[in-house]
Amino acid sequence: MKSIIVLSGKGGVGKSSIAASLAIAFSEDKRIVCADCDVDASNLSILFSLPTERYEEWTPLSTNQIASIDRDKCIRCGKCIATCYFKALRSEDNIPKLNEFGCEGCGACELICPAKAITLKDIDNAYIGYSRTGYGFKIASAQLLPGNSGSGKVVSEVRKKAKEIEPDAELMIIDAAAGIGCPVIASVTGNDYALLVTEPTPSGYEDMLRALDIVDHFRIKKGIIINKYDLNKDYSAKIELFAQEKKIPIIHKIPFDRAFVDAMTNMVPIIDHDKDFRKMFMDMKKKIEAEVIDSEK
């Protein structure tokens, strides 16, 4: 199974919208599966008019542990408080009290406690599930519960789930979160191709460079899509020049179009909006295919 990761660093540049329409384009002649790895704000399936409430499966997931303190066993030595590198423990009446937001579940406090008063307990930190979309292919996604940590591990579970529900798929399309932190690193590793979506603004450009650092760290082949390229043609030219110097193909330049927003508001993938958009995405698909699949033959 080949896999393509769509990422951008900066949020709101059109990553999910483009990933959704590309998935539909690929699904027309391939067996594909989608993985929504933006587990902070999982919304790829909404673009297929499929809210997670209508998923075939949507179950609690535990990828995290947090410290649990037995007050009766605690000898109030304070070692755990001094040990916690994440400052998740503080003293309250000489007994350690846990700030759940801060606990990484590392287990250092459990190891240091001389009275065995601390144990790590599994906590449900997310929901995970899948469903078949109206386009025939399946999608796996997860939602981190607000205020929980461990998004990197949840991302790995989504990718695993996508493989499980469609083991014979030829292609997996992964939508990453904004940023470049742990959930994005977990999304990028081990893919065959990275599609960097950017926009012609200083932040769009700088964030693309940051995302590119991660992609290059894992030595993944990549291409660039410039969204809303005509909003600032000077900046678009700057991105194109950069791509040329680095020998990164520009897969497409998408013009700014209010139809994009209208399509999203009506929960219609852009590819289905009109004939021109359809042609555009079929072109992109061909180019990406040539990069990912044909180049190996």
Added chain:
Amino acid sequence: MTRAIQITRSIQMTRIIAITGGKGGTGKSTVATSLAFELSKEKRVLLVDADVDCPNDHLLLSIKREHLKTVRQRIPKFNPDRCTKCGACGKVCKTNAIMSIKGKNPIFMPDQCNGCGACKIICPSGAIEWDSKEIGRIYSGKKDNLDFLSGELKTNQPISEFIVNSLNEEIEKRKDGYDYIIIDTAAGTHCPVIAALENADYAFAVTEPTPLGAHDLEIILQLLARMNKKGGIILNRSDIGDKKIIESMAKKHSAGIIFEIPFSKEIIIQYSKGEPVNIPRISSIIK
């Protein structure tokens, strides 16, 4: 008497306001920079860019950042002479930063290490000492009267919230010198966002009138509720899309839409040029 003093102090206290939103690209940085710049014309204001994964506020305001400090994280250093190759360190490492097989020296991948120290505690032969790695930087800057701090995570380092915590320390040191501190958070709801919201007295969630905006708004409102933070909604690009879906989400979580920003090509152009974006009446959200 005591009471009177307390009241005066609370009025003079710095107000820390976070700009957040869940979804990326809804206009958090545009609102944060515009609000901070506008307020700084009459008040003492510090803008803090806590989107340490992708900090951009300096680009929006054309601020040249000065390196203030380097953020380091501790990592273990293995002494091969003392190591008994027991494999215990690899077993307790929850981030898979240590690969250890009994009978062989452990292999350490510093990028994956979060510095928790479990390996050092478990090591029976004292073969582990502390070393450190650079994980990011804090910068400072100025735009006219506006003071500015910005944190930046080094790429391929997983723990963004350490950089945010370091920003929080800087805020703590300086806060008495300001009337308002505006914190611009990252997208999402995970650790670095939580850390950025921790010290805020009030949070604005910036959203857009689309189903995706509404979906992510709900998650951030739930987070704010869980953290006991007061908050309001700023609806960006309010005239394109469907405002009703945000109104019903606001109602569901008893939150108010405090301010609306209509779609404006002018804003997009200012934004793409790195000029302070002028959102008319934006400072009215701070009463």
